[in-house]
Amino acid sequence: MSSNAALQKAKWLYRAEKAGHTGTLDPLASGLLPLCFGEATKFAQRLLDARKGYRATFRFGVTTTTGDAEGDIRQTRPVAITLEALQSALAQRLGAQMQTPPLYAALKFEGRAYYEHARAGRDVPRTPRPIVVHAFDLVEWRTPDAVVDIACSKGTYVRVLAEDVGEALGCGAHLAALRRTATGGFNLDDAVPLEALAAMSEVERDQLLLPSSCLVTDLPRLCVDADAGRRFRNGQALPAAQCADGDCAVFAGPALLGLAEVQAGVAHPRRVVSSRLAENTVFGL
Numbered sequence: 001m002s003s004n005a006a007l008q009k010a011k012w013l014y015r016a017e018k019a020g021h022t023g024t025l026d027p028l029a030s031g032l033l034p035l036c037f038g039e040a041t042k043f044a045q046r047l048l049d050a051r052k053g054y055r056a057t058f059r060f061g062v063t064t065t066t067g068d069a070e071g072d073i074r075q076t077r078p079v080a081i082t083l084e085a086l087q088s089a090l091a092q093r094l095g096a097q098m099q100t101p102p103l104y105a106a107l108k109f110e111g112r113a114y115y116e117h118a119r120a121g122r123d124v125p126r127t128p129r130p131i132v133v134h135a136f137d138l139v140e141w142r143t144p145d146a147v148v149d150i151a152c153s154k155g156t157y158v159r160v161l162a163e164d165v166g167e168a169l170g171c172g173a174h175l176a177a178l179r180r181t182a183t184g185g186f187n188l189d190d191a192v193p194l195e196a197l198a199a200m201s202e203v204e205r206d207q208l209l210l211p212s213s214c215l216v217t218d219l220p221r222l223c224v225d226a227d228a229g230r231r232f233r234n235g236q237a238l239p240a241a242q243c244a245d246g247d248c249a250v251f252a253g254p255a256l257l258g259l260a261e262v263q264a265g266v267a268h269p270r271r272v273v274s275s276r277l278a279e280n281t282v283f284g285l
Contacts, residue, residue: 003033006194010035013197013205022047023154023183024106028068031055031180032188039273040212043259046184047215051134053151053182056175058162060144063172066104067159077171079144086146089168090136093161098128102160131156145176185217212273213256216249222260222267223251232257233272240267 003024011019016037022044025033031054036044061079064071104115109124135151150158159175166173181188192208200208222240224232229252232238240248243262250257250267260267 001194002027006033007035009194010197011037014209020044023052025180026068026178028070028175029178029180031178032183032186032191033180034183034186036212036215037209038212040215042271042273043212043215047186049154050184051151051153051182052156052180053149053187054158055139055179055181056148056150056158056162057177058146058148058165058173059176060146060166060169060173061171062144062174063163063166064174066174067102067157067163068175069177071104071174075172079171081143081169081171083141085169086141086165087138089165090138090148092168093164094133094136096130096132099131099155099157099160100128101126102157129155133161136161149181151182185214211256213249213251213254216256216259219247219249219259220244221251222248222262224257226252228252229255229257232260232267232269235269235272237269238267239265241265243267 003021007019007021014037018041019035019037020041022034022036025031034047059069060081062076063074065074103123103126106113106115132153133150133156134153135149137149138146139149140147150156150161152158158178162173162175179188197205197208220243222238222243224238228238229250232250238250238260240260240262243265245262245264247270248260248262248267250260250269256273258272259270261270262268
């Protein structure tokens, strides 16, 4: 099932007028897919930009055309890897670095996705992009498969990491399995399978929804009264001498009103929710 298909099913179950997911999973991948409904969709970009966590299986000795298990086999090589060499190869890929996107990717060149060009036999120029690998931990090693836990920045292609590690070890590798375990402050352990969601009553489903304020817990708060809140909703800037420059979340009591950018003690509205605050909900599949 595609990420969009999962989104549409959940949107139908919740009878939501507006819904969006927070980062596509490749067809090969499974795992966490946070969904936003109603006014919460205005904050979905924060999860798109957030750190991600994955559990991945690298299969050594085989490279493929796509870098993952969906591609055709390109080359096979013998695998003679020591545990120490594998752990060293993972450690060498920690930190900030530049990564060249794979040819089979949804990025676009001249109006068409990379993978469309690839299927037509055309190569395209691919510009390396900055990424950060925060953690790269070996969970299990059973030749020829290594199971690893990865924490990384947005835009990181795990299958490229698999290929890079395989080449560093002299035998090649591809991504055999991928499961997203975390994104932003959300974790797979707190998610609900789509099948379970469909089997619930409407009341049970509604009880799973989280307020959209859970998307901004990492930001400083600017708390205002009802009158200032109305002005903020109308697009007016507010005094915020107590806040440092940068983004902040604006609240009136427990209600999230939106996001503001503080400049020199003044909070300028960036994202403003409507007055129908009951629609501000987030869910994790």
